[in-house]
Amino acid sequence: MNTIGQEVTDFVNRSLDSHVRIAVTGLSRAGKTAFITSMVNQLLHSSTHDNLPLLDCARDQRLIGAKRVPQSNLMVPRFHYDEALDQLEGEPPQWPQPTRDVSEIRLAIKYKPKKATKRLLSKTSTLYIDIIDYPGEWLLDLPLLSMTFEQWSEQQASILKGQRLNLAKEWQQLVDEFDPHQDADEKRIATISQAFAQFLMKCKESGLHWVQPGRFVLPGELQGAPVLQFFPIIVKSTEDKPSRNSGYMMLKRRYEEYQQKVVKHFYKHHFATFDRQIVLVDCLQPLMAGSESFSDMRGALEQIMKSFRYGQNNLLRRVFAPRIDKIMFAATKADHITPDQHTNLVSLLQQMVYPTWQTASFDNIEMNCMSLASIQATKSGFVGAGTETSPALRGTTLMGDNLTLYPGDVPKVLPKADYWQKKSFEFTSFRPLEKTTDSPCGHIRLDKALQYLVGDKLR
Numbered sequence: 001m002n003t004i005g006q007e008v009t010d011f012v013n014r015s016l017d018s019h020v021r022i023a024v025t026g027l028s029r030a031g032k033t034a035f036i037t038s039m040v041n042q043l044l045h046s047s048t049h050d051n052l053p054l055l056d057c058a059r060d061q062r063l064i065g066a067k068r069v070p071q072s073n074l075m076v077p078r079f080h081y082d083e084a085l086d087q088l089e090g091e092p093p094q095w096p097q098p099t100r101d102v103s104e105i106r107l108a109i110k111y112k113p114k115k116a117t118k119r120l121l122s123k124t125s126t127l128y129i130d131i132i133d134y135p136g137e138w139l140l141d142l143p144l145l146s147m148t149f150e151q152w153s154e155q156q157a158s159i160l161k162g163q164r165l166n167l168a169k170e171w172q173q174l175v176d177e178f179d180p181h182q183d184a185d186e187k188r189i190a191t192i193s194q195a196f197a198q199f200l201m202k203c204k205e206s207g208l209h210w211v212q213p214g215r216f217v218l219p220g221e222l223q224g225a226p227v228l229q230f231f232p233i234i235v236k237s238t239e240d241k242p243s244r245n246s247g248y249m250m251l252k253r254r255y256e257e258y259q260q261k262v263v264k265h266f267y268k269h270h271f272a273t274f275d276r277q278i279v280l281v282d283c284l285q286p287l288m289a290g291s292e293s294f295s296d297m298r299g300a301l302e303q304i305m306k307s308f309r310y311g312q313n314n315l316l317r318r319v320f321a322p323r324i325d326k327i328m329f330a331a332t333k334a335d336h337i338t339p340d341q342h343t344n345l346v347s348l349l350q351q352m353v354y355p356t357w358q359t360a361s362f363d364n365i366e367m368n369c370m371s372l373a374s375i376q377a378t379k380s381g382f383v384g385a386g387t388e389t390s391p392a393l394r395g396t397t398l399m400g401d402n403l404t405l406y407p408g409d410v411p412k413v414l415p416k417a418d419y420w421q422k423k424s425f426e427f428t429s430f431r432p433l434e435k436t437t438d439s440p441c442g443h444i445r446l447d448k449a450l451q452y453l454v455g456d457k458l459r
């Protein structure tokens with residue numbers, strides 16, 4: 001082809017290229033790192049393996065291949081794909097190390113377009129996918145934007161009940177000894193803030209997910225910064241108004257700084273750029289941890305959903321112009337339960353998501369629920385013989401023991417009191433299944449998630 005002909009072809013190809021930003025979120029340990037690692041791994045193997053049958057483009061044999069390309073946003077850390085893969089391919093295979101901040105990775109997917117209009121212009125097109133990993137905890141901060149420091153402090157006091165109250169003892173004692181009217185003492189405030197952050201951390205460790213401010217438990221690059229050094233405190237209306245230089249005013253100013261520089265900044269500079277969103281939910285861990293943990297996770301999930309509710313006149317709409325048009329809620333780690341329980345897991349997730357979704361205006365965002373396993377750690381099968389067989393899972397525990405078991409039934413509806421008394425469900429942590437360098441990791445329905453998230457962009 002002559003140079004001009006080549007230039008025209010290049011121009012046409014470039015104008016056919018498209019781009020989508022997919023955000024992956026979920027509370028910590030929901031399975032974000034595992035999901036992104038597997039998603040990248042599956043796509044990189046798509047040209048040589050038949051690993052994504054539920055992705056239309058792959059099933060129709062229009063997917064030519066995928067490769068990694070440098071990410072577009074240079075201000076965001078790279079997602080540690082190679083490191084995660086090294087761990088999965090280790091001997092023995094291990095789960096990738098947790099990461100605690102926002103990160104991203106970019107793939108270019110080359111495919112043969114199905115649409116006649118695109119096909120006429122070029123035989124192949126490229127879809128660039130940015131995959132962004134960010135902690136779901138950050139979405140729990142949205143309500144802070146509409147609360148003053150006083151209102152937030154009141155609200156924090158009102159949720160100190162049950163397990164939370166027990167965990168708050170140490171921090172509360174320090175607050176009791178703190179005089180908000182006295183001149184601000186930065187060191188003292190730092191100490192009490194640290195105790196507050198530790199209390200939030202302990203909440204998370206004992207399975208309570210609804211913690212505010214979200215950055216206190218996942219500070220990322222803000223670790224140790226004064227903007228993360230404040231705590232709720234109430235000054236009674238009968239007391240004098242705290243003076244400008246008081247500790248109280250320092251806490252209030254820092255809270256306001258947090259609202260602007262941390263919360264708003266995230267929505268404006270990250271959230272506003274996402275086209276598609278997948279929210280990963282680990283329903284199994286709170287099922288095992290008990291009633292309080294389960295209802296707390298439901299609360300956190302409801303809170304997370306508020307970030308996608310940006311109808312007219314909404315607070316969010318004033319902060320940024322929303323773009324997300326599709327959202328997927330996925331119950332992760334489905335390989336922890338036998339396949340006959342997968343529909344129950346989806347139904348349980350739907351019961352947590354639908355009521356909130358239906359009562360609110362979500363501005364025509366398409367939504368769906370499913371269950372998946374990003375990286376398989378078990379194989380499912382049956383035990384027994386003849387007509388007396390029952391479903392079972394087989395895997396290798398983290399300690400290296402081979403185990404065959406039936407973890408229990410997943411309730412189809414939100415569990416009632418007797419469920420918690422019976423302790424019907426018990427799951428064991430397994431190592432990821434062994435994989436070789438040249439094959440993709442085993443997954444369950446990750447291709448279905450991909451079809452939902454990008455299928456329409458690959459037509």
Ligand SMILES: Nc1nc2c(ncn2[C@@H]2O[C@H](COP(=O)(O)OP(=O)(O)O)[C@@H](O)[C@H]2O)c(=O)[nH]1
Nearest residue numbers: 028029030031032033034095333373374375377
């Ligand atoms: N069996 C199984 N376990 C998983 C899967 N995905 C995640 N996990 C487990 O959940 C842990 C947390 O996952 P990770 O992806 O690090 O969560 P993140 O904090 O959301 O990034 C992992 O270390 C695994 O033990 C999965 O698909 N199957």
Ligand SMILES: [Mg+2]
Nearest residue numbers: 032033098099
């Ligand atoms: Mg992670």
